[in-house]
């Protein structure tokens with residue numbers, strides 16, 4: 536992996552199109568808009584676009600561009616924060632003349648011409664920030680980029696709480712504060728919840744269930760989402776409400792996505808859960824994964840497997 540190689544490719548191309556994953560999260564937006572703003576600030580003569588889906592709760596960072604197919608001619612495509620080819624939000628990324636993947640998820644498939652994957656980084660936004668720091672003699676930061684990168688890092692680290700955070704995370708973020716970023720203004724936007732979201736949070740706290748060995752879970756059915764008038768993203772972001780429950784080192788949230796496909800968000804502060812996620816057509820990080828269950832019946836199956844995982848974990852801890 537070579538950051539210099541990526542810089543050389545950026546310098547070589549006049550047109551750069553950045554791509555994100557479907558249902559973008561804060562890190563995906565942060566890394567994407569962070570990179571876009573750094574490139575626009577550094578190279579005003581280049582055409583730099585970011586395409587993909589919108590995400591309301593981080594829309595303060597920016598809005599994706601809408602571009603015709605022709606724009607891809609002779610362009611460099613850079614896909615951020617996306618482990619697999621299918622997850623790229625706009626499949627036209629492959630129309631680019633050269634494709635670079637920049638990511639921090641465990642590599643599942645190696646799409647693109649060049650892959651920069653660093654799983655030691657808690658956020659792709661941190662990789663982008665470190666890219667800027669390494670070449671700050673050539674690259675320029677602006678406030679839009681600083682806000683985006685900070686958002687990416689704090690959302691993917693749960694406000695610097697996850698195990699994946701290292702001293703490098705703080706060293707990188709220190710550059711944003713030195714630049715003059717008012718980080719409290721970012722936090723105050725991210726922490727705002729609508730009345731409906733807050734009430735749904737109450738619903739989760741009142742209605743979660745748990746398995747006999749300690750897997751906490753909540754089923755976010757379409758009926759509930761409709762009743763509380765929240766978006767799917769708002770509803771599923773509540774998974775970590777269950778992170779504080781005593782004796783439950785693994786917790787999950789189940790929800791129905793497009794075409795009635797049921798997916799799970801899996802989280803752990805005990806046993807690694809990525810192999811469990813792999814078994815259910817999913818993956819991610821050892822402590823945070825997604826899985827495709829297909830239907831509500833499969834929820835019971837993954838709960839049985841997860842319960843066994845927690846049982847073994849607790850038994851091993853006693854020894």
Ligand SMILES: [Mn+2]
Pocket residue numbers: 562563616639657658659691
């Ligand atoms: Mn990420």
